[in-house]
Amino acid sequence: MKKITIKDIAEELGVSRALVSFVMNGKAEEMRVSRVMEEKVKRKAKELGYMANRTAKALRTGKSNTIGLIVADISNSFFSKLAKSIEIEAMKNGYDVIFGSSDEDSLKSSNLINVFIERNVDGLIICATEGDQEWVNKLHERKIPFVLVDRFFHDLEANTVVVDNYMGSYEIVQRLIGKGIKKIAYVSINEWLPHMKDRLLGYKNALKANGISYEASLVKNVSFDNIVEDTEVAVKELINNIKDLELIYFGNYFLTLLGTKVLREMNKKNLSGVLTSSFGNHLFMELMEDIPLVRGIQPIGPMGKQAVQLILKQIKSSVFLNEKIILPLDIVEIG
Amino acid sequence: MKKITIKDIAEELGVSRALVSFVMNGKAEEMRVSRVMEEKVKRKAKELGYMANRTAKALRTGKSNTIGLIVADISNSFFSKLAKSIEIEAMKNGYDVIFGSSDEDSLKSSNLINVFIERNVDGLIICATEGDQEWVNKLHERKIPFVLVDRFFHDLEANTVVVDNYMGSYEIVQRLIGKGIKKIAYVSINEWLPHMKDRLLGYKNALKANGISYEASLVKNVSFDNIVEDTEVAVKELINNIKDLELIYFGNYFLTLLGTKVLREMNKKNLSGVLTSSFGNHLFMELMEDIPLVRGIQPIGPMGKQAVQLILKQIKSSVFLNEKIILPLDIVEIG
DNA sequence: CTGAAAGCGCTTACAG
DNA sequence: CTGAAAGCGCTTACAG
Numbered sequence: 001m002k003k004i005t006i007k008d009i010a011e012e013l014g015v016s017r018a019l020v021s022f023v024m025n026g027k028a029e030e031m032r033v034s035r036v037m038e039e040k041v042k043r044k045a046k047e048l049g050y051m052a053n054r055t056a057k058a059l060r061t062g063k064s065n066t067i068g069l070i071v072a073d074i075s076n077s078f079f080s081k082l083a084k085s086i087e088i089e090a091m092k093n094g095y096d097v098i099f100g101s102s103d104e105d106s107l108k109s110s111n112l113i114n115v116f117i118e119r120n121v122d123g124l125i126i127c128a129t130e131g132d133q134e135w136v137n138k139l140h141e142r143k144i145p146f147v148l149v150d151r152f153f154h155d156l157e158a159n160t161v162v163v164d165n166y167m168g169s170y171e172i173v174q175r176l177i178g179k180g181i182k183k184i185a186y187v188s189i190n191e192w193l194p195h196m197k198d199r200l201l202g203y204k205n206a207l208k209a210n211g212i213s214y215e216a217s218l219v220k221n222v223s224f225d226n227i228v229e230d231t232e233v234a235v236k237e238l239i240n241n242i243k244d245l246e247l248i249y250f251g252n253y254f255l256t257l258l259g260t261k262v263l264r265e266m267n268k269k270n271l272s273g274v275l276t277s278s279f280g281n282h283l284f285m286e287l288m289e290d291i292p293l294v295r296g297i298q299p300i301g302p303m304g305k306q307a308v309q310l311i312l313k314q315i316k317s318s319v320f321l322n323e324k325i326i327l328p329l330d331i332v333e334i335g
Numbered sequence: 336m337k338k339i340t341i342k343d344i345a346e347e348l349g350v351s352r353a354l355v356s357f358v359m360n361g362k363a364e365e366m367r368v369s370r371v372m373e374e375k376v377k378r379k380a381k382e383l384g385y386m387a388n389r390t391a392k393a394l395r396t397g398k399s400n401t402i403g404l405i406v407a408d409i410s411n412s413f414f415s416k417l418a419k420s421i422e423i424e425a426m427k428n429g430y431d432v433i434f435g436s437s438d439e440d441s442l443k444s445s446n447l448i449n450v451f452i453e454r455n456v457d458g459l460i461i462c463a464t465e466g467d468q469e470w471v472n473k474l475h476e477r478k479i480p481f482v483l484v485d486r487f488f489h490d491l492e493a494n495t496v497v498v499d500n501y502m503g504s505y506e507i508v509q510r511l512i513g514k515g516i517k518k519i520a521y522v523s524i525n526e527w528l529p530h531m532k533d534r535l536l537g538y539k540n541a542l543k544a545n546g547i548s549y550e551a552s553l554v555k556n557v558s559f560d561n562i563v564e565d566t567e568v569a570v571k572e573l574i575n576n577i578k579d580l581e582l583i584y585f586g587n588y589f590l591t592l593l594g595t596k597v598l599r600e601m602n603k604k605n606l607s608g609v610l611t612s613s614f615g616n617h618l619f620m621e622l623m624e625d626i627p628l629v630r631g632i633q634p635i636g637p638m639g640k641q642a643v644q645l646i647l648k649q650i651k652s653s654v655f656l657n658e659k660i661i662l663p664l665d666i667v668e669i670g
Numbered sequence: 671c672t673g674a675a676a677g678c679g680c681t682t683a684c685a686g
Numbered sequence: 687c688t689g690a691a692a693g694c695g696c697t698t699a700c701a702g
Contacts, residue, residue: 005679016689021681032687054453055399056679059390059694066433066454074422080415087409087435096450098401098433100422115431118389257619264622284617287595289624340695351673356697367671391695394678 004048013044020045024052058120067311068116068124069099070109072151072224076254077282078300079127082150085304086125093312095122104190104224106131117144123311127151130192145314149307154194159314161307161325165195168296168329169202169279173249175294175333176277177210181246184218184277185238187231187259188251191221199251199279218242222255231255235262245274247293253280260290279329297330339383348379355380359387393455402646403451403459404434405444407486407559411589412617413635414462417485420639421460428647430457439525439559441466452479458646462486465527480649484642489529494649496642496660498633500530503664504537504614508584510629510668511612512545516581519553519612520573522566522594523586526556534586534614553577557590566590570597580609582628588615595625614664632665 006024010017015037022031023041033041058064067090071079083099090097098119100112109132116124123145128136133153139146140157147159176184186203188196204214220238222230238245248263250256256278263274278285278292285291306325314321341359345352350372357366358376379385393399402425406414418434425432433454435447444467451459458480463471468488474481475492482494511519521538523531539549555573557565573580583598585591591613598609613620613627620626641660649656 003679006681007679017680018682018690019688025681034687037687051449051453053394053455053679055390055394055455056694057681059388059394059678059696060680060682062694064390073419074409075412075416075419077410077412077415080412080418081410083415084408084410084436091435096433096435096454098431100426100431101419114386118386119431120388120390257622260622261619282619283592284619284622287592287599287623287625288619289622338695341697342695352696353674353698354672360697369671372671388695391678392697394680394694395696395698397678 003053004050005053006050008048009041009044009050012048013040015041024050062120064120064122065094066096066098066119066121067308068112068119068121069097070102070112070116070124070126071099072102072104072127072129074099074101078150078253078280078298081300082127082304085301086308089305089308093308095308095312102127102129104129106135110135113139117142123147123315125149125307125311128153130190140320145311147307147311147314149303151193151195157320157322159310159321159323161303161310162195162327163298163303163329164326165198165279165329166202168331169199170206171202171329171331172277172279172294172296173203173206174210175331176247176249177206177212179293179333181275181293182212183242183244183246185220185242185245185248186218186251187220187222187234187238187248187255189222189227189255190224191251196251203249227254228258231258232262235259236266239263239266239274247275247277249277249279250292251279253278253282253285256280256292257282257284260288260292263290281332291334293335294331294333297332299327299330302327338388339385340388341385343383344376344379344385347383348375350376359385397455399455399457400429401431401433401454401456402643403447403454403456404432405437405447405451405459405461406434407437407439407462407464409434409436413485413588413615413633416635417462417639420636421643424640424643428643430643430647437462437464439464441470445470448474452477458482458650460484460642460646463488465525475655480646480652482642482646482649484638486528486530492655492657494645494656494658496638496645497530497662498638498664499661500533500614500664501537503631503666504534505541506537506664506666507612507614507629507631508538508541509545510666511582511584512541512547514628514668516610516628517547518577518579518581520555520577520580520583521553521586522555522557522569522573522583522590524557524562524590525559526586531586538584562589563593566593567597570594571601574598574601574609582610582612584612584614585627586614588613588617588620591615591620591627592617595623595627598625616667626669628670629666629668632667634662634665637662 006017006020009020023038028038087097102109113135125147128148128151149161152160207214220234250259276292277294279296281295281297341352341355344355358373363373422432437444448470460482463483463486484496487495542549555569585594611627612629614631616630616632
């Protein structure tokens with residue numbers, strides 16, 4: 001089956017290609033094409049099964065109506081939910097989404113960014129990782145619109161949509177202390193990432209505000225690349241070395257799940273004294289035997305939606321917007 | 336910053352654009368460009384920060400090096416893991432992935448397929464839903480390579496990668512019966528989908544093979560669009576109406592989660608008698624208070640990888656392959 | 671070995 | 687109102 005082009009329609013109808021283009025792009029009226037002719041073209045297009053070639057259109061107009069999305073790991077439920085929300089909002093606005101996972105590897109980020117630029121994406125939505133500052137700066141130079149979502153850099157000018165990591169974490173710990181819990185350990189991941197730094201700082205400052213001194217031995221960090229093993233080691237060290245440990249607060253939902261698994265294997269369940277708390281939620285958590293006492297629920301849907309709206313705004317704008325959107329963390333507790 | 340094109344490099348070096356193109360596409364040797372010239376071009380390209388315009392390339396060559404992926408719901412962990420595996424394998428082969436969710440709505444499938452065709456994807460990987468036969472047939476007519484993954488149609492010629500739904504389900508029920516459990520209910524979703532039909536048939540035939548008569552009242556179906564409420568109703572009906580019910584077998588991982596939640600709320604825990612079983616797994620099922628007794632674990636990684644390999648093979652092939660790949664379901668039980 | 675030229679399918683100023 | 691033509695950036699036969 002031969003591909004039908006604008007030329008075929010024009011020839012069959014004995015009109016110019018320009019006319020067909022106008023009609024197919026809804027500019028018939030604007031270009032004062034007669035209603036009769038408009039209908040004729042539309043009917044013929046349908047009859048022949050015409051489909052626009054968006055590659056050609058993109059080359060000609062310089063606009064691809066595509067957004068490139070880089071997440072840390074699409075198989076992680078936080079990011080897949082974020083991707084869903086971004087996909088829906090983008091489609092609603094006539095944009096497609098190309099995606100890829102960086103796996104917290106800045107080299108992969110940079111490869112993805114390059115591939116997406118070669119594809120002429122109109123803008124990028126990026127969950128940035130350590131080292132991405134360099135690539136982000138290149139986007140500035142090239143004047144390619146982008147939005148950072150979930151991840152950001154404190155000292156970098158960028159359109160940003162994030163949750164309030166600092167205040168959210170502070171509030172979680174505050175609530176725990178309000179429940180009379182004082183010996184609280186904290187497990188982080190890739191702690192050098194700014195959003196994780198903020199969560200740690202929230203933990204520290206909430207302790208301080210309540211007259212509890214910070215102990216470095218209560219804080220552990222695991223690495224993305226070795227998350228399962230690292231979490232096991234971290235939890236075991238906390239349980240074995242910290243006297244009177246009451247609760248372990250995990251820096252994201254995945255750590256909470258992994259950590260809880262370790263606790264269960266160690267037979268250190270709620271009953272035996274060690275509670276958990278989580279920045280980040282997951283549908284499963286309520287089904288667990290050891291439900292985290294206090295959970296921070298990220299507004300994933302709104303984050304994705306706002307990220308798309310912001311990137312579209314930036315795409316349309318001729319000046320750099322530098323907007324920062326910070327969404328509050330929702331907090332729930334059991335019992 | 337002006338976009339650098341092949342023309343800029345050619346002019347600066349005083350050579351033809353063809354030469355630059357050859358070098359940038361690794362055809363220097365083939366086209367007998369001198370090593371010296373090759374180096375000169377490469378250095379200049381780097382110096383100017385040249386990036387190929389893949390839109391132009393795609394228009395000219397008719398190949399976009401892009402695969403379109405349609406899943407039922409990217410926020411579902413089964414599909415997000417599948418997407419990850421597809422993404423990795425595609426990137427490894429120099430292909431990008433554009434994706435979208437159909438939400439089990441054939442109209443959305445068709446829109447996505449159209450958008451992807453307009454974008455000149457080289458091939459499609461589709462988790463098909465009810466009604467997609469029509470669009471799939473159009474792909475045949477248009478000779479656009481595609482692979483069905485996870486989902487398929489019995490009476491449709493298509494390259495397919497699926498898990499063995501029938502045998503997997505049969506084996507799960509067989510194992511349950513082997514544990515002395517006889518009163519087994521089954522909860523399905525969108526049961527008219529072929530892969531779900533196969534799971535139901537496996538359940539039925541395993542009962543029959545063990546001399547247990549099939550009771551329609553033990554089987555429930557929920558709809559994708561109303562999954563939470565439907566599951567609640569289904570589980571409640573089973574618990575309230577079926578005497579001596581021993582176990583509820585859920586047709587996928589998500590149903591298992593939702594159903595277990597309902598059971599918990601009804602205070603019908605394992606202890607009180609009703610067990611669960613699941614076609615489909617999730618990393619954190621082991622953390623549940625009521626771990627499913629027997630779980631079927633889909634080989635998601637291999638499915639994605641094989642789907643990509645098959646679509647690439649079909650893209651390169653001039654004839655329709657009609658390959659069917661059926662992967663076995665892995666089964667685990669607790670205790 | 672190298673250069674000039676056509677053409678992928680589209681949009682858009684321009685001329686009439 | 688309509689048509690002829692240029693050009694987006696690239697690749698590739700073709701001529702030399």
